[in-house]
Amino acid sequence: MAMASASLSKPPPSLSLPALSNPISLISSPAVVLSFPFNRTAFASPRLFAIKTGSDGSDLLRKPVVPSEKDLVGISEEVEDSEEEKEEGFVDWEDRILEDTVPLVGFVRMILHSGKYESGDRLSPDHERTIVDRLLAYHPDCDSKIGCGIDYITVGYHPDFVESRCLFIVRKDGQLVDFSYWKCIKGLIKKNYPLYADSFILRHFRRRRRS
Numbered sequence: 001m002a003m004a005s006a007s008l009s010k011p012p013p014s015l016s017l018p019a020l021s022n023p024i025s026l027i028s029s030p031a032v033v034l035s036f037p038f039n040r041t042a043f044a045s046p047r048l049f050a051i052k053t054g055s056d057g058s059d060l061l062r063k064p065v066v067p068s069e070k071d072l073v074g075i076s077e078e079v080e081d082s083e084e085e086k087e088e089g090f091v092d093w094e095d096r097i098l099e100d101t102v103p104l105v106g107f108v109r110m111i112l113h114s115g116k117y118e119s120g121d122r123l124s125p126d127h128e129r130t131i132v133d134r135l136l137a138y139h140p141d142c143d144s145k146i147g148c149g150i151d152y153i154t155v156g157y158h159p160d161f162v163e164s165r166c167l168f169i170v171r172k173d174g175q176l177v178d179f180s181y182w183k184c185i186k187g188l189i190k191k192n193y194p195l196y197a198d199s200f201i202l203r204h205f206r207r208r209r210r211s
Helices: 002-009 069-089 093-113 125-134 142-146 181-192 197-204
Strands: 032-037 048-053 150-157 165-171 176-179
Touching: 093 125, 093 165, 093 181, 093 197, 125 150, 142 165, 176 181, 181 197
Parallel strands: none
Antiparallel strands: 032 048, 150 165, 165 176
């Protein structure tokens, strides 16, 4: 009994093995696992890759399972479909506002600066209708500007800004009242896009001093 305990308390004799350039763990079983540490820089995170060999040396290298080209195409299509669905649900409100307002600004500038109308000329029925329905209706002081009613719309030079041409209402009583089409554009934006109007106006409009 004493001999048995003594033999258990002593470490087993060490085996002298020649120095190896790569650490290899040996397991005394029919299948041997060879463990090779790979260079840390070759991968995003350090890993140990095992190569399994049979007792007869067969199955030396087992090919990794690689997704087929068909599977990869399916994954790519799923990602693209998901991105398209997100894009379809997204609305660029700034572009939407620009689409509504830029043509109107160009229309008014054509009336004022193209030479089509001289000062005091009455606008054509189609042009006048567009100005009244799509611009003047959104002026913050629309009712007070119209007063007793519109006889017609004309163009002329602003009384305070003599180098600036603007639109005028000729009331039924003959009184001439100017109005700013920029205020009409801002009113349209505030009416139709209340959630985005302030940020859009702050970004795109310079400060103007017009009635």
